[in-house]
Amino acid sequence: MPVPLLDVNAQNLPLEPELKLAFERVLRSGQFILGPDVALFEKEIAELTGVRHAVGVSSGTDAILLALMALDIKSGDEVLCPSFTFFATAGCISRAGATPVFVDSCPICFNLDVADAAKKLSGRTKAIIPVHLFGQCAAMDPVLGLATEHAISVIEDAAQALGAGYKGRRAGSMGTMGTFSFFPSKNLGGFGDSGMLVTNDDTLAERAQLLRTHGAKPKYYHQFVGANFRIDTMQAALLRIKLQHYQTYTERRQRNAAFYSERLSKLPGVFQSHICSCGNNSGSELPTGIQLILPASHSETEHIWNQYTLRVVGSGRRDALKRFLGEKGIGCEIYYPVPLHRQECFRYLGCDNDALPIAMRLADEVLSIPIYPELKSEQLEEVVAAIAAFLRK
Ligand SMILES: *Cc1c(COP(=O)(O)O)cnc(C)c1O
Numbered sequence: 001m002p003v004p005l006l007d008v009n010a011q012n013l014p015l016e017p018e019l020k021l022a023f024e025r026v027l028r029s030g031q032f033i034l035g036p037d038v039a040l041f042e043k044e045i046a047e048l049t050g051v052r053h054a055v056g057v058s059s060g061t062d063a064i065l066l067a068l069m070a071l072d073i074k075s076g077d078e079v080l081c082p083s084f085t086f087f088a089t090a091g092c093i094s095r096a097g098a099t100p101v102f103v104d105s106c107p108i109c110f111n112l113d114v115a116d117a118a119k120k121l122s123g124r125t126k127a128i129i130p131v132h133l134f135g136q137c138a139a140m141d142p143v144l145g146l147a148t149e150h151a152i153s154v155i156e157d158a159a160q161a162l163g164a165g166y167k168g169r170r171a172g173s174m175g176t177m178g179t180f181s182f183f184p185s186k187n188l189g190g191f192g193d194s195g196m197l198v199t200n201d202d203t204l205a206e207r208a209q210l211l212r213t214h215g216a217k218p219k220y221y222h223q224f225v226g227a228n229f230r231i232d233t234m235q236a237a238l239l240r241i242k243l244q245h246y247q248t249y250t251e252r253r254q255r256n257a258a259f260y261s262e263r264l265s266k267l268p269g270v271f272q273s274h275i276c277s278c279g280n281n282s283g284s285e286l287p288t289g290i291q292l293i294l295p296a297s298h299s300e301t302e303h304i305w306n307q308y309t310l311r312v313v314g315s316g317r318r319d320a321l322k323r324f325l326g327e328k329g330i331g332c333e334i335y336y337p338v339p340l341h342r343q344e345c346f347r348y349l350g351c352d353n354d355a356l357p358i359a360m361r362l363a364d365e366v367l368s369i370p371i372y373p374e375l376k377s378e379q380l381e382e383v384v385a386a387i388a389a390f391l392r393k
Contacts, residue, residue: 001329001376001378001379001382002329002330002331003329003330003331003370003375003379003382003383004331004370005331005332005333005368005369005370005372006184006185006331006370006372007372007374008184008189010372010374011189011242011249011372011373011374012191012242015241015242015245018241019238019241022237022238022240022241023234023237023238025237026233026234026237031233032232032233032234033230033232033233034230034233035233037233037236037237037240038056038230038231038233038236040236040240041056041231041236041237041239041240041243042054042055042056042196044240044243045162045180045196045198045243046198048162048163048170048243048246049162049163049170049171049172049173049178049198050169050170050173051170051172051173051178051198051199051200052199052200052202052205053198053199053200053201053202053205054196054197054198055196055197055198055205055208055209055212056194056195056196056230056231056236057194057195057196057197057212057229057230057231058193058194058195058228058229058230058231058232059181059183059193059194059195060088060157060159060179060180060181060182060183060186060195061088061091061092061181061195062195062227062229063159063179063180063181063195063196063197064088064089064092064129064155064157064179065092065095065096065229066197066208066211066212066229067155067177067179067197067208068092068093068096068098068127068155069096069211069224069226070177070197070204070207070208070211071126071127071153071155071176071177071204073093073096073097073098073126073127073153074096074097074098075097075098076098076124077097077098077099077124077125077126077127078098078099078100078101078122078124078125078126079093079096079098079099079100079101079125079126079127079128079129080101080103080117080120080121080125080127080128080129081093081100081101081102081103081112081128081129081131081157081340082102082103082104082105082111082112082129082130082131082133082340082359083102083103083104083105083339083340083341083342083351083356083359084104084105084110084133084336084339084340084358084359084362084363085131085133085157085336085340086131086159086335086336087340087343088157088159089129089131089157089340090102090340090346093129094345094346098126099124099349100340100346100349101120101122101125102120102339102340102341102346102349102351102356102359103116103117103120103356104116104355104356104357104358104359105133105358105359105362106139106276106358107311107358107361107362108273108274108275108276108296109136109138109139109276109296109298110133110134110136110295110309110362110366111130111131111132111133111136111137111138111139112128112130112131112138112139112143113358114138114139114142114143114146117143117146118146121146121150121152125150125152126152126153127152127153127154127155127176128143128146128147128152128153128154128155129154129155129156129157130143130154130156130157130175131157131159131160132156132157132158132160132161132164132171133160134160134295134305134306134307134308134309134335134368135160135161135164135187135253135303135304135305135306135307136161136164136297136298136301136303136304137161137164137165137166137171137301137302138156139276140156140166140167140169140174140175141167143175144174144175147175153175153176153177154174154175154176154177155175155176155177155178155179156171156172156174156175156177156178156179157179158171158172158178158179158180159179159180159181159183159186159195160181160186160187160306160307161187161304161306162180162186162187162188162246162304163187163246163250163302163304164301164302164303164304165301165302166300166301166302167300172198173198173200176199176201176204177197177198177199177201177204177208178197178198178199179195179196179197179198180195180196180197180198181194181195182194182195182196182235182239186306187246187249187250187253187304187306188239188242188243188246188249189242190235190238190239190242191235191238192232192235194231194232194235194236194239195231196231207224210223210224210226211224211226211227211229212226212227212228212229212230213226213228213229213230214226214227214228248373249373250304250373252373252374252375253304253305253306253371253372253373254303254304254305256305256308256371256372256373256375256380257295257297257303257305257308257371259380259384260294260308260369260371260380260383260384261294261295261297263384264292264294264384264387265294267292267387267388267391268391269289269290269291269292269391270290270291270292270293270294270391271287271290271292271293271294272293272294272296273293273296274296274298274299276296276298290313291312291313291314291317291391292310292311292312292313292387292391293310293311293313293365294310295308295309295310305371306371307335307368307371308368308369308370308371309335309366309367309368310366310367310368310369311362311365311366311367312365312366312367313365318334318364318365318366318367320390321367321387321390322334322367324386324389324390324393325369325383325386325387325390328382328386330369330370330382330383330386331370332367332368332369332370333367333368334363334366334367334368335366335368336363336366337363338363339356339359339360339362339363341353341356341359342360342363369383369387370383
């Protein structure tokens with residue numbers, strides 16, 4: 001049985017009757033811009049996240065850009081962000097006119113290394129963007145501590161972490177602002193592009209709302225230069241249907257991750273660490289003979305497993321495993337093959353590879369395997385069997 005990396009139809013088609021009803025309701029309403037469905041979707045996301053305000057926007061990328069614009073981050077400012085993340089995090093900093101300053105990552109949880117962030121602060125640093133990569137929160141207490149000490153803003157890029165937890169708080173609710181994406185491959189996957197900005201700050205929420213519609217208030221009177229960052233009404237109505245099932249999706253992802261971790265950890269050459277160097281530990285040396293490192297879910301976080309990401313140790317081994325799984329009809333992907341400081345568009349920054357060793361290493365070692373909620377147990381078994389066969393080679 002083939003095992004795709006993601007099967008959106010397996011999730012969406014069982015909801016077809018409910019989705020059709022929502023579609024028809026919006027169609028007949030004739031209202032396709034903002035309106036009650038957007039307001040209700042915003043309220044529901046605010047409740048799930050535990051924040052006062054949510055602003056529905058056109059994409060996860062635009063949510064980050066809008067957050068930076070609401071904070072008035074501009075040319076001459078610096079913003080800290082990981083090098084090992086999706087491009088949008090840093091791309092938005094550039095689009096706001098500011099300069100991304102790349103921070104290294106923790107090799108265990110894949111998130112921003114706060115000690116490294118502290119070293120890269122300057123008098124021009126205005127904000128830090130921790131990314132809750134693969135569905136697990138970054139070490140937010142140290143991030144917030146650093147931000148408070150230096151009076152900088154925190155934008156949580158929670159595109160992959162809707163509903164993820166950190167010490168009882170929700171991703172997106174801990175910083176100055178948080179951003180989500182409903183791109184089809186995210187845990188709450190929509191039918192096209194959309195996203196959300198959340199915040200507990202009344203002033204920033206109002207600014208974000210204005211900037212979402214060209215900074216106009218009232219209509220045709222512009223206080224700020226914004227843009228069109230609105231979420232579609234149709235999209236919000238359809239996402240509200242899927243949101244009702246979100247808890248089930250998350251539980252199934254967690255069940256799949258637990259299955260992988262339980263089964264894969266028993267194979268020879270496989271290592272699972274619970275010690276994380278972005279907290280208080282300074283990282284631990286690997287035992288010898290390790291071929292594969294499993295992702296760790298920390299006790300203080302509630303991981304929602306947007307990705308289950310392995311590290312394949314040894315020169316060329318990651319690419320060999322990717323080929324091997326591909327030949328067996330098992331989908332897998334490299335998130336992300338090129339650290340952002342190595343991207344051509346950021347070459348002008350002159351970042352030194354030696355300064356970001358973990359980002360470089362992760363880009364060579366990571367491989368994400370299928371984790372989506374609707375995976376069947378035979379499919380999970382097949383993935384484990386294939387990895388076991390590869391390790392024996
Ligand atoms: C997906 C993603 C984004 C961008 O979201 P879009 O909705 O695709 O624009 C930003 N940051 C991270 C970490 C992401 O995974």
